[in-house]
Structures are given as C-alpha cells and as structure tokens.
Amino acid sequence: MLGACAKTGDNPASASAPQASAGAGEVNLYTTREPALVQPLLDAFTADTGIKVNTVLLKDGLTERLAAEGERSPADVLMTVDTGRLLDVVEAGHTQAVKSQVLEAAIPAHLRSPEGQWFALSLRDRVVYADKDLDLSGFTYEDLADPKWKGRVCIRSGQHPYNTSLFAAMIAHDGAEKTEAWLRGVKANLARKAAGGDRDVARDILAGICDIGVANAYYVGRMKNAEEGSEQRSWGDAIQVVRPVFASAADTGTHVNISGAAVARHAPNHDNAVKLLEYLVSDSSQSLYARANYEYPVKPGVALDPVVASFGQMKVDPLPLAEVVANRKLASELVDKVGFDN
Incomplete structure (x- = not known):
C-alpha cells in the first residue's frame, strides 16, 4: 500500500519508495492535485470497479521522485495540472504510450498526445x-x-x-x-x-x-x-x-490549460492504470469534474455545472x-x- 503523502520539499532520492503492488485489484496514483478535488472521482472508480486506488500526493518534485525510484517505481498513473508540467514528465521519459479507443473517442486530438503519452482530463x-x-x-x-x-x-x-x-x-x-x-x-x-x-x-x-x-x-x-x-x-x-x-x-x-494524466513508464498495474484513465473520461466522471471542480469537461456533450453553464458554450x-x-x-x-x- 502506498503512503498517503510526500511533503513539499522532500528529497526524492531519500524518500522511501513504497513497495510496488501488482495485485489485480489496485492502482497506484502519483498526483500533484489537491486531494479534495480528485478523491470523489477515485472513490467512485473504486465503487464501480472494485479497484483500490493508492494515492501519493506530491506537491512538488514529481519528476525527481520518479527519477530516483527508476524501474522500481510503484507508480501506475501520473496526474498533474498544467500542460507544461505534464509534458515535462513525458519528456523526462517517465511515461509510456497507451493505445485506447475509449480515450481517443472521448478526448479531442489537440488535447492529447498523438503517441498516447498523455491525456487531458479537464480544461481550465x-x-x-x-x-x-x-x-x-x-x-x-x-x-x-x-x-x-x-x-x-x-x-x-x-x-x-x-x-x-x-x-x-x-x-x-x-x-x-x-x-x-x-x-x-x-x-x-x-x-x-x-x-x-x-x-x-x-x-x-x-x-x-x-x-x-x-x-x-x-x-x-x-x-x-x-x-x-x-x-x-x-x-x-x-x-x-x-x-x-x-x-x-x-x-x-479560448485558450485552455489542463489537468491531465499519463501511464507511468514502469507501471506494475498497467491494465488498471488504463482503466482508471478511461473511467476519468466517462460521462459520469466528466460530469463530476464539472460539478466538483467547476472545470470544463474535456469530453464534448457532458452536462455543465450551472455556474459554468452560465458562461455559455466554449469553443476551445x-x-x-x-x-x-x-x-x-x-x-x-x-x-x-x-x-x-x-
């Protein structure tokens, strides 16, 4: 099981890495997002699939943490905000390509990697x-x-x-x-x-x-x-x-930034990692993003929060x-x- 949180300023090289779990019922998430913003989505995923989400919160130092852990990293899914920060992780070689018809159908092409290395999950x-x-x-x-x-x-x-x-x-x-x-x-x-x-x-x-x-x-x-x-x-x-x-x-x-995610390069629970990403672009999850976070759904046609809807439809x-x-x-x-x- 993963630790709950890595504090800002921790030295990634000295941080004790959690033991990787290849159990069919788990997925290990490294995220820079505030726990309150993503936990309702993760709880819903577990309730619907039976897959337990072990979460590590990393306010800073995601790339450094992954570099320090190397091939023994237990990370399955990497989630962050800001396109630049997400692509920094990709360019450092900490992700792997994913081929998923579900993700490709839900996310417009300009909001995901052509090679499947990263995917937008919500828009800011x-x-x-x-x-x-x-x-x-x-x-x-x-x-x-x-x-x-x-x-x-x-x-x-x-x-x-x-x-x-x-x-x-x-x-x-x-x-x-x-x-x-x-x-x-x-x-x-x-x-x-x-x-x-x-x-x-x-x-x-x-x-x-x-x-x-x-x-x-x-x-x-x-x-x-x-x-x-x-x-x-x-x-x-x-x-x-x-x-x-x-x-x-x-x-x-309109210019948008994103919250997004990728599958970690050495993901021990690869299939569950893909399942989590696919779940996060389902209609129910996208609607929850819109209601809980007031972010704009990346998937077209999802119902908006009333306040967000009052701004009118957005052309990205x-x-x-x-x-x-x-x-x-x-x-x-x-x-x-x-x-x-x-």
Whole structure:
C-alpha cells in the first residue's frame, strides 16, 4: 500500500519508495492535485470497479521522485495540472504510450498526445473577469493591450504558469515580436502590479481598482457558490465571465490549460492504470469534474455545472497544446524582457 503523502520539499532520492503492488485489484496514483478535488472521482472508480486506488500526493518534485525510484517505481498513473508540467514528465521519459479507443473517442486530438503519452482530463479556460455592468461582447485577448483599458486591467504575475501558457499560445498564433509588443501594451494598461492570485482580480474589480482582468474560469464557480454573505461570494457576484479568442487566428477559440494524466513508464498495474484513465473520461466522471471542480469537461456533450453553464458554450482554441508548451521558455523570457512583473 502506498503512503498517503510526500511533503513539499522532500528529497526524492531519500524518500522511501513504497513497495510496488501488482495485485489485480489496485492502482497506484502519483498526483500533484489537491486531494479534495480528485478523491470523489477515485472513490467512485473504486465503487464501480472494485479497484483500490493508492494515492501519493506530491506537491512538488514529481519528476525527481520518479527519477530516483527508476524501474522500481510503484507508480501506475501520473496526474498533474498544467500542460507544461505534464509534458515535462513525458519528456523526462517517465511515461509510456497507451493505445485506447475509449480515450481517443472521448478526448479531442489537440488535447492529447498523438503517441498516447498523455491525456487531458479537464480544461481550465483562461478568461476575462469584468465588472458585471460592462458590455464586452466579441472580446479578444489582443484587446487587453488596447489603450482604452489603460489603468483598468488586473492580472497575477506574468511568470505564473497560467499566464506563461497563455503568452506561449499568443506566440504560437502571432509570433514573438507581436507578442512582445502585446505584453508591453498589457503592462501599460495595468491598474496595479502584476501579482496576487486569480481571485484577487475579482476582489479588485469589486473594489474599483480595475474593470477587467485575466483569470481562470473555475475560480468563479467557487466564488459564486461560496457562503452567502462571505467575501468570496461578494467577489463572484461583482463580475461576469467573458471567454476571449485570438483575433489573429482564422480558426480561433479560448485558450485552455489542463489537468491531465499519463501511464507511468514502469507501471506494475498497467491494465488498471488504463482503466482508471478511461473511467476519468466517462460521462459520469466528466460530469463530476464539472460539478466538483467547476472545470470544463474535456469530453464534448457532458452536462455543465450551472455556474459554468452560465458562461455559455466554449469553443476551445484548436492549437495543439504541444505547440503551446514549446513556446513556454520564450514566453517567460519575454515577461522578463518587458519587465511585466516590475
């Protein structure tokens, strides 16, 4: 049986690795996701299949842990958030290809590895929060640099993975030179220093510090469903969600990041690992993602949480996520070059 948690900052090389179990009724999950967000899905999987899920929470150091364990690693499924972090694990050689008609039918091609090395399980759309009284129909990401928004935009650090992913997508669509100019324009429009978290954008809109900001949509579900009279509820009630698209792309959509998973390279319970991934893209699991986490289902046609449904249907940017990830380093360099966080 696996240990329950590996704490942030643990030395992976010195961490005692759990003994691998090849029992037909188990699967070993290494995850960076908050336990409360995934446990309902894992409990449902066990109830439906009889397969026990042994979970190790790794807030940091997933790649290092796998490298230290090597071939003796008991990990079957690797689950994380952020496309870049997931592909870092893949590129380090810690995953294996999976061929599954169930996964291929459920997940659009641009949201999974062509070789079956990784799969998106839910979507985190990067949207605009706006004062609830503003009319922002037809808004684009490029509009954030329009001088009419000078002193009216809020955003967290440009070096946060949520933002470097968006900026990397902008590079893929518009090129580095135009993206640099766009970043300078967005910085010129900031109402305050690029800092804090996504929910702080809603807080500052309510406070009148800014009128619009960039954040992930799923936080709005948490805020609007917070306790009546709480601060977070007031933040959520003060804003509307607008899903921008890329103005320069002929076939365009809203930028998304993901939660995703892969089968570990040395998975001792390979078949159960694939069963878990397939279960997580079933209609029931995708609906649970939407209700419990307010994330957007990766599988088309799944019922949405009412708050998420109120944002309207989303067309996802069809740009392959691997192309976005390829531009992460350049995006980070541009953030520093323009002094975005200064």
